[in-house]
Amino acid sequence: MHFFARLGERIEAVDSVVSVGLDPDPDRLPPSVADADLPRWSFNRRIIDATHEYAACYKPNAAFYEDADGWRALEETIAYAHGKDVPVLLDAKRGDIGNTARQYAEILDMADAITANPYMGQDSLAPFLQRTDKGVFVLCRTSNPGGSDLQDLELDDGGTLYERVAGLAAGWNEYGNVGLVVGATNPDELEEIREIVPDIPFLVPGVGAQGGDAEAAVEFGLADGVGLVNSSRGIIFAGENGARGGEPPEEEYFGAAGRAAKRLKRRLNEFR
Numbered sequence: 419m420h421f422f423a424r425l426g427e428r429i430e431a432v433d434s435v436v437s438v439g440l441d442p443d444p445d446r447l448p449p450s451v452a453d454a455d456l457p458r459w460s461f462n463r464r465i466i467d468a469t470h471e472y473a474a475c476y477k478p479n480a481a482f483y484e485d486a487d488g489w490r491a492l493e494e495t496i497a498y499a500h501g502k503d504v505p506v507l508l509d510a511k512r513g514d515i516g517n518t519a520r521q522y523a524e525i526l527d528m529a530d531a532i533t534a535n536p537y538m539g540q541d542s543l544a545p546f547l548q549r550t551d552k553g554v555f556v557l558c559r560t561s562n563p564g565g566s567d568l569q570d571l572e573l574d575d576g577g578t579l580y581e582r583v584a585g586l587a588a589g590w591n592e593y594g595n596v597g598l599v600v601g602a603t604n605p606d607e608l609e610e611i612r613e614i615v616p617d618i619p620f621l622v623p624g625v626g627a628q629g630g631d632a633e634a635a636v637e638f639g640l641a642d643g644v645g646l647v648n649s650s651r652g653i654i655f656a657g658e659n660g661a662r663g664g665e666p667p668e669e670e671y672f673g674a675a676g677r678a679a680k681r682l683k684r685r686l687n688e689f690r
C-alpha cells in the first residue's frame with residue numbers, strides 16, 4: 419500500500435495527525451533507562467507505550483542514532499512502532515549523487531518514509547522517489563531561523579527558492595509519494611506553499627519546543643486530511659517538568675509524555 423494511503427488510514431484510526439518525534443538526546447534520558455543495555459531503545463519503548471494511541475506516525479531523527487548502539491536502538495524502535503501499527507518516518511534528510519543516494523535509499527527497507535534534502539536536485543532524490551510505496555518528504559521551508567538564508571532568496575525569474583522547490587517537488591510526484599517539509603514557525607509560507615501544491619501532504623515540524631503556529635500547521639499542512647504535525651522534545655521530555663504527585667517516578671515521567679501527545683492531538687483537532 420502507498421505510504422500516504424497507509425498514513426491516511428492511521429490518521430483516521432487514531433483521529434490524530436500528531437507525529438511524535440523520537441529524538442532521544444542521551445544527555446536528557448531519565449535515570450530509569452540509564453542502566454539498560456540500549457538506553458535509547460529502552461526510552462523509546464516506554465515513550466511508544468505511552469503515546470501510540472495518539473500517534474499518526476513516529477519520526478526518529480537519524481542524528482540521535484548514528485553510532486553502533488544507536489543503530490540497534492533504531493531498529494528495535496522501528497520494529498516496536500510497527501508492532502503497534504504506527505508508520506515510521508525516518509528523519510534522515512538525505513540527498514547525494516545518484517550512486518550514493520542508491521545506498522542511502524536502502525534505509526527505506528526498514529522505514530515507511532524519509533526526509534530528503536533537494537539541494538542536489540532530482541537525480542539525488544530519484545532512488546527514494548522510485549520506492550513507490552514509501553513516502554519522501556522534501557525539505558521546502560524549514561523551521562530554523564537560518565532557513566531564510568537560502569530558502570527565501572528571490573530568483574531572477576520570479577518567486578523564492580522555497581517556492582521553486584515546491585513546484586519542482588510537484589513535478590517529482592509521479593508516484594504520489596512526495597510530501598514537503600514546511601516549518602510551523604513560518605505560517606505565511608505555509609499558506610503560500612499550500613497554494614502552489616494543493617494536493618501534497620506536509621510534514622510540519624516546529625510546534626512545541628520551537629513555538630510554531632499549531633493552527634496554521636493544521637490549516638495548511640493537510641492535503642485531503644493527510645499530513646503530519648510533529649513535536650519531539652515537547653512530548654518525549656514533557657516528564658522533565660516535574661512531579662504530578664502520587665505516581666512512581668517512572669510512571670509519572672512517561673505518563674507526562676502520553677498526556678503531552680494527547681494534548682497536542684486535541685489541540686490540532688480543534689483546527690481539522
Ligand SMILES: O=C(O)c1cc(=O)[nH]c(=O)n1[C@@H]1O[C@H](COP(=O)(O)O)[C@@H](O)[C@H]1O
Pocket residue numbers: 439441479509533559560561562599600601623624625626627628648649650651652
Ligand atoms: O525535517 C524535519 O523533521 C525538520 C525540519 C525542520 O524544518 N525543522 C525541524 O525541526 N525538523 C526536525 O523536527 C524535529 C523538531 O523537534 P522539536 O523542536 O523538539 O519538536 C527535529 O527532529 C528536527 O530535526
